[in-house]
Amino acid sequence: MSLLKVVDLHTSYGKIKALRGISLEVNEGEIISLIGSNGAGKSTLLGSITGIVSPASGKVLFEGKDITNNRPNEIVRKGISISLEGRGILPRLTVEENLRVGAYSISNKNEIKAAMEEMYQMFPRLAQRKKQLAGTMSGGEQQMLAIARALMSKPKLLLLDEPSLGLAPNLVKQIFQMIKDINQKGISILLIEQNATMALRIANRAYVLENGIVKLSGTTEHLLNHSGVKKAYLGEVR
Amino acid sequence: MILQQAFNGLALGMAYALIAVGYSLVFGILRLVNFSHGSVYAFGAHMVILFVSYHFGLAPAIILGVVLTGLLGILIDKMALSPLRKKNSPGISSLITTIGISYIIQNLLMMAFGSEKKTFPELFPSKMITIAGAQVSSMQIVMFIASVILLLVLTLLVKFTKIGLAMRSVEQSEKIASLMGINTNFIIAFTFFLGGASAAIASILISGYYQIVYPTMGFVVGLKAFAAAVLGGIGLFHGSIVGGLVIGVAEAIAASLFGSAYRDSVAFIILILVLVIRPAGLFGKKGIEKV
Ligand SMILES: Nc1ncnc2c1ncn2[C@@H]1O[C@H](COP(=O)(O)OP(=O)(O)OP(=O)(O)O)[C@@H](O)[C@H]1O
Ligand SMILES: [Mg+2]
Numbered sequence: 428m429s430l431l432k433v434v435d436l437h438t439s440y441g442k443i444k445a446l447r448g449i450s451l452e453v454n455e456g457e458i459i460s461l462i463g464s465n466g467a468g469k470s471t472l473l474g475s476i477t478g479i480v481s482p483a484s485g486k487v488l489f490e491g492k493d494i495t496n497n498r499p500n501e502i503v504r505k506g507i508s509i510s511l512e513g514r515g516i517l518p519r520l521t522v523e524e525n526l527r528v529g530a531y532s533i534s535n536k537n538e539i540k541a542a543m544e545e546m547y548q549m550f551p552r553l554a555q556r557k558k559q560l561a562g563t564m565s566g567g568e569q570q571m572l573a574i575a576r577a578l579m580s581k582p583k584l585l586l587l588d589e590p591s592l593g594l595a596p597n598l599v600k601q602i603f604q605m606i607k608d609i610n611q612k613g614i615s616i617l618l619i620e621q622n623a624t625m626a627l628r629i630a631n632r633a634y635v636l637e638n639g640i641v642k643l644s645g646t647t648e649h650l651l652n653h654s655g656v657k658k659a660y661l662g663e664v665r
Numbered sequence: 666m667i668l669q670q671a672f673n674g675l676a677l678g679m680a681y682a683l684i685a686v687g688y689s690l691v692f693g694i695l696r697l698v699n700f701s702h703g704s705v706y707a708f709g710a711h712m713v714i715l716f717v718s719y720h721f722g723l724a725p726a727i728i729l730g731v732v733l734t735g736l737l738g739i740l741i742d743k744m745a746l747s748p749l750r751k752k753n754s755p756g757i758s759s760l761i762t763t764i765g766i767s768y769i770i771q772n773l774l775m776m777a778f779g780s781e782k783k784t785f786p787e788l789f790p791s792k793m794i795t796i797a798g799a800q801v802s803s804m805q806i807v808m809f810i811a812s813v814i815l816l817l818v819l820t821l822l823v824k825f826t827k828i829g830l831a832m833r834s835v836e837q838s839e840k841i842a843s844l845m846g847i848n849t850n851f852i853i854a855f856t857f858f859l860g861g862a863s864a865a866i867a868s869i870l871i872s873g874y875y876q877i878v879y880p881t882m883g884f885v886v887g888l889k890a891f892a893a894a895v896l897g898g899i900g901l902f903h904g905s906i907v908g909g910l911v912i913g914v915a916e917a918i919a920a921s922l923f924g925s926a927y928r929d930s931v932a933f934i935i936l937i938l939v940l941v942i943r944p945a946g947l948f949g950k951k952g953i954e955k956v
Contacts, residue, residue: 477844503846511844517837520830528834531827532846580846 518562678913703887709865738861898949
């Protein structure tokens with residue numbers, strides 16, 4: 428069943444047309460990757476889904492309901508959560524406070540506590556650093572915090588904007604393993620990645636964005652073997 | 666003599682701190698110096714004399730005055746500042762707007778109450794107490810203790826409650842806060858309410874001490890409290906408290922040494938000296954201003 432459906436979405440920043448008619452779909456349980464070069468409009472798409480930027484036209488449907496132009500804080504409550512590009516942790520809050528902010532939409536204290544324990548189990552690094560100011564953590568730790576924080580709201584759909592950006596190769600592998608684990612727990616994932624090879628390997632399906640439109644889409648086997656994709660995005664494959 | 670003035674200064678300084686915290690609260694969350702704060706302060710005391718004149722009794726009048734002044738804070742944000750934010754206007758437009766609002770409130774108070782000085786009721790029958798040879802009125806002690814308690818409550822609220830966590834999140838990034846499910850408009854409104862309400866309480870305490878109110882009463886006090894906030898490092902609670910105390914005590918001592926005609930300039934002389942040495946204020950750190 429379709430969890431998220433984006434229909435002919437147009438988004439502009441003033442005169443710059445960042446999205447020029449994007450349609451895509453995330454089904455329940457899927458990992459969907461979104462690849463595309465810098466400035467293709469990937470982050471803008473996530474911004475339009477989460478209510479940070481308002482689309483000029485088109486629709487965003489979540490579980491069949493129209494959520495276009497809902498406010499970001501309402502969208503979280505409906506079950507969409509994001510880990511931002513560049514992590515977007517709150518630097519002057521502690522690790523634990525960042526997680527609490529992530530659970531802001533949940534009112535049951537026991538539920539928050541349980542979620543927090545789960546995150547500390549999943550990311551032992553964070554457990555050791557509960558009281559540390561988030562801004563003083565390493566890049567990799569901040570990335571884990573960003574993902575953990577996004578999970579604190581118990582999302583049905585997790586949006587990940589370049590979670591492997593700037594991380595060492597072994598950490599990248601670890602992050603991708605975590606994405607799989609999270610998906611195993613029943614959370615659907617829309618993943619933006621520069622690392623196209625890994626993004627295609629982990630996903631069920633993928634979309635290729637170029638200049639604000641969907642250039643290509645399909646199953647990952649199909650895209651991995653597509654000559655255009657190979658040339659433009661998988662150049663680094665040896 | 667010095668001890669006497671120190672006591673006077675501590676009481677008044679704590680009340681300044683309470684006003685200064687209002688500047689810090691709003692500055693923290695919006696990076697905006699809210700120059701209407703002094704007039705909001707004056708509004709608080711006037712509401713109390715209004716309700717007292719309608720025989721509400723002092724305690725209900727105080728509660729109503731505090732709540733209404735908090736609501737005035739929200740109204741200022743919703744009517745004038747929030748529309749500017751939605752249009753992404755430059756910060757300077759908001760700043761000018763708060764100065765404009767300050768005069769509008771002052772003029773409305775003049776129209777409603779007249780511009781002459783009016784007496785403010787005594788909060789309770791005050792006695793003089795002698796501590797180590799210095800004379801302290803019980804009103805001064807109450808002013809000091811009430812301000813300390815309120816500042817403590819505000820600090821605990823910001824540090825340890827869910828809404829405080831939301832305030833600190835909005836302060837660091839409104840965008841991220843909203844993505845985490847925080848209704849940022851509500852948090853900003855709540856912050857303005859706290860600022861207004863704490864100004865009203867300070868206003869009631871100080872008016873209860875001097876027993877005089879008039880529409881422009883917030884002008885100099887507002888500037889001094891602003892100086893206190895900047896002195897400590899604006900946006901920082903403990904900075905506001907120390908700033909308020911420094912200015913309160915310095916002003917009282919200067920008044921006794923050089924005559925009270927000179928007391929108002931002392932706050933600013935200290936402010937300028939501190940800023941020359943430490944541009945970010947006593948406790949302010951550079952570079953953490955905006956994320
Ligand atoms: N706040 C903004 N104001 C103006 N233009 C913007 C803004 N954000 C993005 N853009 C423009 O919109 C286009 C799409 O940007 P977007 O950030 O969505 O790309 P992206 O695919 O995420 O790129 P990257 O891989 O570099 O993160 C770019 O041309 C960018 O310059
Ligand atoms: Mg991007």
